[in-house]
Amino acid sequence: MNENSSTGNKPDVNVGQTERIISAVAGGFLLYNAIAGRNARFVKAGAGAFLLYRAVTGNCPVYSVLRKKRMPDPARNINVRATLTVNRPRQEVYAFWRNLTNLPLFMKHLQTVTDLGGGKYNWVANMPGLPGNVSWDAEIVKEEEGVLLGWNALPGSDIDNAGKVTFADAGENGTELHIVITYRAPLGPAGRVVARALNPLFESLIKEELRNFKRYMETGEVPTIQGQPSGREPLGV
Amino acid sequence: MKALCWNGTRNLSIERVKDPVILNPKDAIIRVALSSVCGSDLHLVNGYIPTMKAGDIIGHEFNGEVVEVGPEVKKLKKGDRVVVGSVIGCGECYYCQHDEWSLCDNSNPHAEMQEKMFGYPTAAIYGYSHLFGGYAGSHAEYIRVAYADNGCFKIPDGVTWEQSIFASDALPTGYMAADMAVKPGDIVAVWGCGGVGQMAIRSAWLKGASRVIAIDRFDYRLAQAKSQGKAEIINYAAVNVLEELKALTGGRGPDVCIDAVGMEARSGNKLEHAYDKIKQDLRMQPDRPSVLRQAILACRKGGTLSVVGVYSSFVDKFPMGILMNKALTVRSGQMHAQKYIPHLLDLIQEGKLDPSYILTHKWSLDDGPEGYSMFNDKADNCMRVVFDPSLSSY
Numbered sequence: 154m155n156e157n158s159s160t161g162n163k164p165d166v167n168v169g170q171t172e173r174i175i176s177a178v179a180g181g182f183l184l185y186n187a188i189a190g191r192n193a194r195f196v197k198a199g200a201g202a203f204l205l206y207r208a209v210t211g212n213c214p215v216y217s218v219l220r221k222k223r224m225p226d227p228a229r230n231i232n233v234r235a236t237l238t239v240n241r242p243r244q245e246v247y248a249f250w251r252n253l254t255n256l257p258l259f260m261k262h263l264q265t266v267t268d269l270g271g272g273k274y275n276w277v278a279n280m281p282g283l284p285g286n287v288s289w290d291a292e293i294v295k296e297e298e299g300v301l302l303g304w305n306a307l308p309g310s311d312i313d314n315a316g317k318v319t320f321a322d323a324g325e326n327g328t329e330l331h332i333v334i335t336y337r338a339p340l341g342p343a344g345r346v347v348a349r350a351l352n353p354l355f356e357s358l359i360k361e362e363l364r365n366f367k368r369y370m371e372t373g374e375v376p377t378i379q380g381q382p383s384g385r386e387p388l389g390v
Numbered sequence: 391m392k393a394l395c396w397n398g399t400r401n402l403s404i405e406r407v408k409d410p411v412i413l414n415p416k417d418a419i420i421r422v423a424l425s426s427v428c429g430s431d432l433h434l435v436n437g438y439i440p441t442m443k444a445g446d447i448i449g450h451e452f453n454g455e456v457v458e459v460g461p462e463v464k465k466l467k468k469g470d471r472v473v474v475g476s477v478i479g480c481g482e483c484y485y486c487q488h489d490e491w492s493l494c495d496n497s498n499p500h501a502e503m504q505e506k507m508f509g510y511p512t513a514a515i516y517g518y519s520h521l522f523g524g525y526a527g528s529h530a531e532y533i534r535v536a537y538a539d540n541g542c543f544k545i546p547d548g549v550t551w552e553q554s555i556f557a558s559d560a561l562p563t564g565y566m567a568a569d570m571a572v573k574p575g576d577i578v579a580v581w582g583c584g585g586v587g588q589m590a591i592r593s594a595w596l597k598g599a600s601r602v603i604a605i606d607r608f609d610y611r612l613a614q615a616k617s618q619g620k621a622e623i624i625n626y627a628a629v630n631v632l633e634e635l636k637a638l639t640g641g642r643g644p645d646v647c648i649d650a651v652g653m654e655a656r657s658g659n660k661l662e663h664a665y666d667k668i669k670q671d672l673r674m675q676p677d678r679p680s681v682l683r684q685a686i687l688a689c690r691k692g693g694t695l696s697v698v699g700v701y702s703s704f705v706d707k708f709p710m711g712i713l714m715n716k717a718l719t720v721r722s723g724q725m726h727a728q729k730y731i732p733h734l735l736d737l738i739q740e741g742k743l744d745p746s747y748i749l750t751h752k753w754s755l756d757d758g759p760e761g762y763s764m765f766n767d768k769a770d771n772c773m774r775v776v777f778d779p780s781l782s783s784y
Binding site: 361 | 391395396397403406407408409410411413414443444445447484487496497498499501514525526530534537
């Protein structure tokens with residue numbers, strides 16, 4: 154799922170960020186020197202151009218020949234990690250989570266989860282900052298009863314995402330949940346900029362929904378002050 | 391209904407707002423009988439607690455009559471007379487089930503805000519800023535109580551509104567200060583002789599203290615500590631507290647030092663007070679720690695510091711080295727209302743405790759703004775102003 158068709162074929166990135174910056178500065182200096190200076194102008198121009206190529210593309214042909222490993226693309230996947238403890242027995246917590254159509258009961262940004270059969274589910278959510286709803290189909294790809302649940306979004310999703318939740322006993326009566334959600338922004342590089350800007354919001358949204366899961370599992374309700382009186386809506390004395 | 395709203399620093403007003411309704415299945419609506427000012431409200435009124443919003447209804451110490459219950463409320467019914475704990479506990483999380491109700495995992499809808507400041511969220515408190523949940527407070531005709539089965543306690547027969555009101559907050563806070571620290575035979579020093587300090591003095595005796603020493607600067611409060619609390623007294627504006635405490639304890643120092651003052655502490659040393667006040671007003675330190683500093687110096691080696699006065703976040707010039715080298719123990723916390731209230735109501739019913747003497751003024755809710763300025767200025771020998779929404783000021 155790490156291929157992104159909209160970005161097309163590009164040379165592999167095998168130069169680190171710091172090295173790319175150094176290449177850019179050094180390449181620029183050599184090119185300037187080649188134009189302004191007198192000695193070895195062609196050598197300098199050639200070396201400068203090579204360094205600038207490395208800086209701009211992130212690809213170094215020499216490294217390719219030497220088979221240096223491809224660097225991970227830092228902007229490609231965005232991970233959200235969360236850990237929480239729910240004061241309920243593990244089997245109960247797992248069973249409630251596994252019944253995914255329960256989740257919109259307390260996850261406020263989740264509109265619906267529909268069971269499509271065969272381990273596939275349709276998810277519809279509204280994200281603050283984004284117009285309309287986003288939807289995706291996801292498939293449960295890993296499942297160990299009471300221990301682990303992993304999913305992958307199917308092709309055609311608004312948000313390409315995958316995730317894993319593990320459940321472990323915590324003390325006499327509690328369950329520890331470890332959650333990793335990975336998502337990839339739509340629309341290639343432009344989408345990445347937007348996604349990076351929205352990520353803190355998205356991360357806090359996911360964490361709030363997980364808090365709501367704990368609140369609902371433990372107390373059967375989600376605390377709220379929406380709808381209470383205040384002097385911000387005075388009725389006039 | 392009428393409600394007392396916070397509009398900004400030292401700006402309170404009575405507004406007409408909509409009545410509260412049941413929002414969650416475990417909610418109840420209470421018709422407020424009495425609602426007390428609290429020293430910790432002064433931190434809000436004076437603008438030292440962040441995350442207040444103009445229009446917030448304040449007040450967190452109250453009792454009243456149940457008028458409506460949500461579908462999941464099992465123990466209460468319409469007409470019950472109840473006193474309600476200030477701190478909101480869900481009853482189901484690890485902390486509530488271990489009787490540490492003010493650490494509740496679930497009651498604060500703004501948990502994220504607290505996680506960022508405190509690392510982990512604590513319980514919500516009625517009428518006490520959005521950091522503490524943003525729940526509407528009790529200086530109103532009606533209030534919505536969350537997790538009502540856990541938060542409401544039936545007032546025993548024969549116990550009046552006036553006797554039970556302080557079982558909501560001042561009494562359990564003072565009681566917890568003693569319960570966390572005092573062992574039989576201990577000499578206990580209490581800084582602050584307001585409502586909480588008075589209750590801490592009474593509670594220290596209940597926990598077996600051999601002597602109780604009360605410290606304040608207002609003679610009328612010290613007089614109450616002496617007459618009602620049977621405490622020895624020190625006026626810090628008149629004498630050197632450290633020397634006086636040494637003299638009173640055979641040169642050893644008190645075993646337990648209770649801070650019932652908190653973040654707006656004053657110092658007997660004018661220079662120290664000016665230093666802390668200026669830094670606080672310039673927002674360079676949120677809290678003034680002069681009582682903490684003095685208590686750490688005064689406490690006997692290996693003694694216990696019990697902090698129930700409210701602090702918001704950071705203090706400067708905290709004598710950590712003295713605390714460490716003297717091997718002091720620090721106990722602290724917002725009070726675990728639900729843990730203590732049943733026992734305290736029993737003590738009141740049995741006549742072993744009557745906190746109603748700290749109720750010095752019973753006023754109409756319309757007089758809320760004036761009540762707070764009197765309480766803030768310690769005018770008219772005011773210990774506590776309590777609002778009765780059924781009274782009319784006209």
